[in-house]
Amino acid sequence: MSNQLDIKLTEVALRDGSHAISHQYTVEQVTNITKALNEARVPYIEVTHGDGLGGSSLQYGRSLTDELKLIEAAVSVADFSKIAVLLLPGIGTIENLKEAANLGAKMARVATHVTEADVSKQHIETAKELGMETVGFLMMSHMVGSEKLVEQAKLMESYGADTVYMVDSAGALLPHEVRERTRALKQELSCHVGFHGHNNLSVAMGNTLAAIEEGATRIDGSIRCLGAGAGNTQTEVLVAVLEKMGIETGVDVYKIMDIAEDIVAPILPKPQEIDRDSLTMGYAGVYSSFLLHANRASKKFGVDSRDILMELGRREIVGGQEDMIIDVAAELAGKEKTAT
Numbered sequence: 333m334s335n336q337l338d339i340k341l342t343e344v345a346l347r348d349g350s351h352a353i354s355h356q357y358t359v360e361q362v363t364n365i366t367k368a369l370n371e372a373r374v375p376y377i378e379v380t381h382g383d384g385l386g387g388s389s390l391q392y393g394r395s396l397t398d399e400l401k402l403i404e405a406a407v408s409v410a411d412f413s414k415i416a417v418l419l420l421p422g423i424g425t426i427e428n429l430k431e432a433a434n435l436g437a438k439m440a441r442v443a444t445h446v447t448e449a450d451v452s453k454q455h456i457e458t459a460k461e462l463g464m465e466t467v468g469f470l471m472m473s474h475m476v477g478s479e480k481l482v483e484q485a486k487l488m489e490s491y492g493a494d495t496v497y498m499v500d501s502a503g504a505l506l507p508h509e510v511r512e513r514t515r516a517l518k519q520e521l522s523c524h525v526g527f528h529g530h531n532n533l534s535v536a537m538g539n540t541l542a543a544i545e546e547g548a549t550r551i552d553g554s555i556r557c558l559g560a561g562a563g564n565t566q567t568e569v570l571v572a573v574l575e576k577m578g579i580e581t582g583v584d585v586y587k588i589m590d591i592a593e594d595i596v597a598p599i600l601p602k603p604q605e606i607d608r609d610s611l612t613m614g615y616a617g618v619y620s621s622f623l624l625h626a627n628r629a630s631k632k633f634g635v636d637s638r639d640i641l642m643e644l645g646r647r648e649i650v651g652g653q654e655d656m657i658i659d660v661a662a663e664l665a666g667k668e669k670t671a672t
């Protein structure tokens with residue numbers, strides 16, 4: 333494969349990884365990690381609450397630190413990397429977006445459920461007016477086939493998205509499915525196509541390579557797999573793999589390895605791994621950020637967390653419906669009680 337692919341990586345540990353550490357980032361951690369990623373020449377670094385701007389709440393989990401302080405800290409030490417923010421319309425507002433842009437965020441990633449791209453119009457247009465690079469982020473892409481995905485991606489492109497991402501929020505897609513969907517997106521869109529994977533089925537790397545082979549050029553990773561569920565495509569591994577394939581990312585492979593080992597690993601509450609819960613998320617097609625919510629509900633109601641996740645998958649519960657996790661756990665606990 334040619335090394336002229338213009339692959340640009342976005343590091344998401346300071347946003348997607350927020351789910352894995354219950355949104356407890358400090359200014360010091362964000363400053364240290366951003367400074368090091370900037371030195372390693374990572375093009376984009378996403379910083380926000382795990383559920384995007386305005387996500388800090390009882391429903392999604394309260395942040396330890398105001399995300400605007402985290403964004404400000406990241407911007408202050410990044411003279412090469414651009415700081416990106418995630419925004420889910422309905423959680424984050426246009427006002428939140430303006431605040432982030434004022435602080436120096438240069439990229440807005442507007443995320444919707446894969447069938448609801450139409451709600452991103454105002455936010456993508458505003459981000460453009462603010463002079464930001466814009467990304468449309470189609471979450472839970474495994475829930476639809478190529479045709480629907482293309483239809484929704486085209487909407488985002490028509491609103492002005494510079495890139496549209498296929499987002500495998502549940503880590504449920506397999507390489508042949510990513511390949512087929514990416515091919516369809518590339519055929520129908522003129523903007524960049526991106527891929528965001530989760531490693532719940534241990535295929536995030538294979539999925540990412542399939543996406544790149546089909547023409548995706550905007551790729552997400554999380555260093556040391558610090559993302560929701562089992563984490564995302566592991567950035568330092570991806571950089572090394574792409575370098576071996578002759579594909580340039582511009583990221584310094586030794587430096588990114590060192591950040592993973594020396595700066596990120598020490599802040600993890602536990603190593604990011606595929607355990608029975610994260611595996612069940614990929615298997616059942618459940619939103620990766622539900623992991624800690626399901627763990628808590630499992631303890632509270634004494635129900636196997638896999639049963640909760642399987643039921644959430646059956647009911648096709650999506651982001652924004654976190655309250656259903658408690659409902660499902662309570663229901664299952666009630667059924668178990670009746671049965672005994």
Ligand SMILES: C[C@H](O)CC(=O)C(=O)O
Binds near residue numbers: 383443471499501
């Ligand atoms: C709000 C979600 O965590 C966005 C994301 O990273 C995904 O859907 O995956």
Ligand SMILES: [Mn+2]
Binds near residue numbers: 348528560
């Ligand atoms: Mn994610």
